[in-house]
Amino acid sequence: MAESLVSIVLQQLLSITERQAEHELKLVTGVDGEVDKLTGNLLAIKAVLENADKRQVNDPGVKLWLGKLKDVSYDIDDVLDEWNTALLKRQIEQAEGTRVRDAPLLKKVWPSFTLSSCFCLRQVVLRHEIALKIEELNQRLAAIANERSQYNFTSEIRASHEQRTITTSVIAESEVFVREEDKKAIKDMLCEDSEETTTNLRIISVVGMGGIGKTTLTRLVFNDAEIESHFEKRIWVCVSDLFEEERIAIEILESLTGSKPNLVGRDNILQQISEFVSGKKILLVLDDVWNEDPCKWEQLKGSLKNTSRGSRILATTRKETAGNAVGSRRTDMFFLGELSAEKCWSLFCHLAFFDRATEESNKLEDFGRKFVERCRGLPLAVKTIGCLLRFKTEKQWKSILESQMWEIEEVEKGVFPPLLLSYYDLKPVLRQCFSYCAIFPKDYRIRKDKLIKLWMAQGFLEETRNEGMEIIGEEYFNKLAMLSFFQDFTKNENGGIIRCKMHDIVHDFAQFLTKGECLFVEMNGVQEPWTGPAIKTIRHSMLKFETEDTSPIPIDNWKKLRSLLIESKGNFSGDSNCTEYLLIDSIDQLTCLRALDLGAHPFFPPVRIISDKIGKLIHLRYLNLSGIRYSKIPEALCELYNLQTLDIRYCRDLKELPLGIGKLINLTYLENEGTPLSFMPKGMLRLRRLLKLDVFAVRKRGVVESKSCSLEGLGKFTHLQGNLTIQFCAIGAREAAPLSAMTGLRQLTLDFDSNDAQDEAFFLQALRPPPNLESLYISRLEAPILFCNWMMPLTMLKSVKLGSFGNCESLPPMGKLPFLESLHIDNMHKVKKVGEEFLGIERAGGQITSSSSSSSLSTSSYIAFPNLKSLKFLYFGEWEEWEEWEYGNLSTTSGGQYCSCIAIMPCLQSLIFQSCPKLKALPHQLLQNTAIQVLNITSCPILKERLQSSEDWPHISCIINI
Template sequence: MLLELIITIKGELMVELQEIQFTSLVLSSSLLPISFNLSHFNFHRIMAESLVSGVLGQLASITTDLTMKELRLVKDVDESISSLRRKLKDIQAVLEDAERKQLDDARIRRWLDELTDISYDIDDVLDEWSSETLKSEIQKRVEAEENGHQQKAADKKKKKVCLPLTSSCFSVNQLKRVGVRRDIAHRIKRLNETLEEIAKDKQHYSLETTKVVQKQTRETISFVDESQVYGLDGPKNALIEKLLNESSEGLSGGGKSVPVIIPIVGMGGIGKTTLAQLAFNDAEIKRHFSERMWACVSDPFDEIKVAKAIIESLKGSHQNLETLEALFRLIRVSIEGKKFFLVLDDVWSDDRDKWEKFIQLLRLGAVGSRVLVTTRKVEVATMMGAAAEMITLQLLSDEYCWSIFSGLAFRGRNSEECKQLERVGRQIASKCKGLPLVAKSLGSLMCSKVTENEWEDVLSSRFWELKDEQTKTFAPFFLSYYDLSPRVRRCFSYCSLFPKDYNFDPAELIELWMSQGYLSGSQNPEEEGKKCFQSLTMRSFFQDFRIDFDQTIIGCKMHDILNDFAQFLTRNECSSMRVEVDMEKTEPPSVEKIRHSWLALAPNFPKIPTSIFDQSSLRSLFIQCTSDTSLVGENMVLFHQNFRYLKHLRTLALISSKITKVPEQIGQLIHLRYLNLFQSRNLQELADEVCDLCNLQSLRIEGCSRLQRLPEGMGKLVNLRHLYMRGCKELVGLPKGIGGLTQLRTLDTMFIPKKNEAAYFLSLGDLKSLNHLRFQRYIFEITKCCNLINRSESELTYWECLVYLILNFGEADKKEEIRDEEDEFGILEALQPHPSLRGLLITEYKGTSLYPKWMMGLDKLTGLHITHCKQCESLPPLGSLLPSLKELRIDGLDKVKKIGDEFLGLGVEQAEAVSFPKLERLGFHNMRDWEDWEGTAHTSLQSGVMPCLQVLVIENCGNLKSLPPFLKLTPLHTLCINACGVLLQSLLNSEEEFTKFSHIPCIIIDGQEVT
């Protein structure tokens, strides 16, 4: 028996690592069958086709891996896998018919349910198999490195079993691993038997074999252009009139002004938020109100979330404040005595007690302040005492719906095609029932339809005949949803896990899809994820896009109705809940098998429901800690004790938690692909067991400001593709092993260690070996640049894909205030980026010159920030150096006293030259000693200075005397001057000086608009 076991081990270790990794990737594609109730039917599994296809792909890969040499690996395992494959192929042939007939046959729905569950189980078992193989290979590599890649006859630290027949030695750990393999093989056999029964049952349902025909689709643009808005001109004009009318201001009993509250009421998808956005961004509104704020409220009402949203609109940051009292103090300072405009979007709660504290706070604003509320409930308007001011949105006319629909459906078609499709198109548009969101959804769907027959198929779809009111509401979205590929459907359905008004980062969303295996089988899953995201944006499943400089989407949201639709689809597998203090005895959710869960812990330290740890099938767990909520005390004990029950997790996120250390039990989560510890500010170290997560693809530890070290074994994370660490201020360096992670695509921060520690950490030159690194859409920060020793390895020109770069020269030792200026400039010179760089920030640089030679080669740079460079006495000739610059911010250059021609880069010989030809936004902040800002000495050149300037901000520059005359020749529309006493006196006391800038439409001085 022992000899047989040794031979088994030997065969096991011969499996090729790359093939097994591919098997693991293909395997995990079988996830997330969708659940929903359609017309009173429990329509459980609509994703069986893609689910089975994914499992078949991995089984085919594993069958290929089981060559003749591995037949002795574990007895009969090859036969079991081949049997699984045959049965699933037989089932796959009838799945399309089964999914159609389940509408009317509860037995087929149950059958698909069973098929789904066993597919999940197959996924788990085979993932364990490949993980064990991968661990074995990693262990071999680690041992080889420790032994200098030389075989040793004995290892003093381990017991060995040596047999002459094999002339090889195997450790006890390897023997244990074979035991695990044998256990997995037995489980595969049992699954095979269960699948046998399921395969037999299909014979009872008269299912027909169908052949899937590839659909013909039209080429379409990447996302929907939402610039055109129909049917809101009248409501917009009425709303703006109400917002600007100050003829009837009310007072509270204490004599304080009461801000007028204006509710916009209407059903979901009718355009309430769109109307509020039109008013919020109106030029006249911007000029009229000193402060504008926007907060999405949603349901449930979270006071702290709303307060933080208000502050972010005002200040840009809530300064990590944790309590409602502290947040209210900051809001009070910002709005007291000022005329403000606040939008509270998507309000559901009509509980007066919850809103009273906000209303009291808002009474501190000046007369003329306004609060705009969007809601589906008339009761909200009544509760706020604003029924008289209410604007009720009506359904759009058929003609307006047709305008929205046709504008999207006819994109890219010629006039003849449009004429041919108009008849059936108008009939489809009439199904919109006056809702612009539905018109947009259907128009986006029809844009991809090629023939008139396809349009007729949509018009005659059975979804229009649904009787159940809830499902009837979703009929148009079902049409768009079913028109997606199974892979894209899974990706959309996963979005149901996130709360309403969630800000999606497409890159992060793609990583989450990867972690669940939705993008498996692709050589480049990130690119495949971009295609899935693009498909969803083309079908209007996302909105409120934030666009980068190259028209790439960097953020978006999902409309409430579509969020409801996604939750409706997945309600048998997804659970989202807000945990209050009084919910310690929370009952298990009424869901059969939770696969994905989101817990939002309310303030005052609510207890994590223990029922969540009973869900052994859980594959995603997000715990969102808010305010003073934390994973400490009893919660932390619960978390440590129950970690082992989460063994099937692929995705784990602990957001803003206060854990001090990741539990050691995390090493048991062998399926884990995604780990997010964002802003866990008390976290001091990652457990070494994190390095046992051989399948981990994404590790996010941004904002873990007290994290002191990363495990030395990081090199064992052979599948790691994305590593985010910005804001980890206490990290001294990165482990050497990271340099060997050949799969790594994203690295957002490089820490330069001190000279005496450099041998123990990764150097900047080591990153050259990571040739798969990609920086699109990400900021790459090199921190503690002042520690740089080997300048010959520091050049960054080989990173052509680098888009944004931060050079942080922060103190190597905070006690060392003095640094060699020449050495500092030498380091800056050495850090030469590729000329394609688009954004650059230089901070805490201690040299006197900010003019490295490479700066003149940054022809594509659009954004430059120079901050806290306190020894710098002058600015480089940026006006002539950077022809593409659109935004420039200078902050905290204490020794700069004068800015003149050298900054503009112009001379008398340059009669036709233009300084800052594309600059749109310019800001000077915290310039303590700055006194003079001179224009060009040559009057003839003034018209060629900053010809595109739109916004100028000067803040906390207390000694600045005046502004340069060339500004009056720029198209400047916004001038903000804050805390600039000398300049303010000059402008106010000299009429001649002020008239130079009186043509500027919007002048704001110390927060107040000058009229």
């Protein structure tokens, strides 16, 4: 970690030098030499850091030396960032045309300075203070550099890391390693129904050391098809070492009901659980149980007593005493042993020899056998070392096998040595990224995008010419995941990782590496460990508030914090005496903060104004205020020139952004979904680094035009990526917003609420979405529906949602979109009839034509909705008729066969209708589509009766899910 930190400081020095040259800002006399000394000492120290970092594990003296180095490096980074921020401010004020004031006073106090070299007294004083700080820090660093000679460090040349990570999917554990015998034994214990059982609820515990594979095995059992069919309800709860009875109960109830419970109080929640499980056969998995107090489990088990015979609780734990506490008898404990040598070898081969030639694998077998032997039958150790060796050469295998790291005996009988080997194989910045995760508690579900932004805030990610920091962060995350530092992934529909967890032993390892730097504290009303000399070394902390009645936080001991993440358990009153309230009120004292997360706190008063003190946090890069009911953000926030991420999602009372937001020239992510902003300040046009903007709000009527950014201005944000919503509260002018240059945009939502049909129609026709758009959502449109010419070139468009069109009497010709896979249409209250126009065809002189062309079609040239898989119609209050298709390839009549000149929805799999009370029937060609697998009819009484009739039922009875 020290090596990465030193690299960050050196990069800061380079950045400042370049910016000074660019803006011709002369340094205070004497600082040039100090900067050169600083750079020289850092480079000399960096040369031995690879060796020092490895030796600190066994040598307390080296660890102490590295601690002093990290401490001074953090301080140097703060001073350089202060310097860099002053240069940024100079750059911004020059761009705004700010004139230098107090010129006579400057000449009197600093006669040796010209007005061109300083723009106000405060800046001159600041530069002088920076010079003094650099001189003092240089003395500290020089002493540390001199001390390195007494440790006889060697300079190590690291293997080149220029080769990019090979991108592969994270290997599914179920495909790699299955304990078939163990899995079968646990399944038998879950499914057997003994007459001797005196209770409906049998409690089974899987007991084994950390890293042995308890959770992996239990997950395989939990997801087994036989187990799924055996139990009516299956519930998975991660307990962890912080026992929280109410949280566990809430998660159980949420799993049972499918939604978060709107209940307060443990008794109410447990009563609700009891009602839901009554008479049902359930399987409740309690993963990672530590608590050994039987009394803690009594009320929870009591809420499950009315389950039906055959219900089970399955707990995983490292300790037999914890299994006893839950309620497992000795005969109901399954002791998971070490993996056999044969299976360890099988798992190792799958990972280490992946994609290697057989000849090469055979050559490495002897080394591989020795590695497996040292893993002592622990799957986590095998997995870690196997992933590490996957892309190594024979020479590197030999070097790793001979490493002194195998002699380390820390925690869990030898899991740490493989983790240390894998850790030290990472380049320094990746080590820093991994060890930062020690800030989170055990079993915490880490959001990938948030983690990457926190890495950015700490300066771990360095932008290149070709790749932004977020791309580098994604690569680093994937590398750590591939090496098993992350696991238990939650993925989106496209297979991308959204969240992850760390194995508890890997988390222990991260805490082992960052002892004294990262701290998680649960504020539960008892005296917290705020005192002691070590507390002043904490740089990153996460606080979890359990109650309002917590011990005071001595801010003086936290002034070096660089990360402060705060979470709350539940509803708080918002009393001004609340510890967290007081902490926020003193936030200006935490001047070293790079990341501040105050999001989603329900206990603040309904209206709360952020103090101007926020402007003192000049190093801040990440600020999360989401979900808090702030009514105003002060202009002082615009002094945070380094800010990269501003999260104000779901701030329901926030109507305006500060007008000076254009000063935040480093702002990359502005997350404002669910926040009812009335306009976007014109200064936003200066945010040229902006990659993420959730919502662009077109100004409401009454907002002064000179304050707001126009629709035309939106088109200048060419770097936007991901999803964008444009909210039209009131357009008020014929403004165009061609977005074709936003090639990174994937989803576009147009939300109209202007009640101006002409302005809306003008905008729709002028809009030019980017060609790579995949999803398009349009809602609350008053203009008569138009099929815009720009839709056809959107060859990547796969999903369309249309809703609440006030004046739409017929559906647009969506059948012309060649790659459309999902179509969702709702709240079309004026539509009474759907005809051929919906398919994208029309007639001219008796010939079938495309509605986009006047030329006739050949008898086999047109396919309507060629790739559509999912079609939904919701809330069509007046829809009565869907016309039969006169030309189709799926139907016959008593009069003979239709001409097969048009194919319609050949790929359709899911067809859903909801609240279409007047709809009488569906086209026979649609009902005879053999590709349909799901037909869902809800609140459509006439249609339901027709489909169940003898006329239609034979056509749909073959559908798998009706």
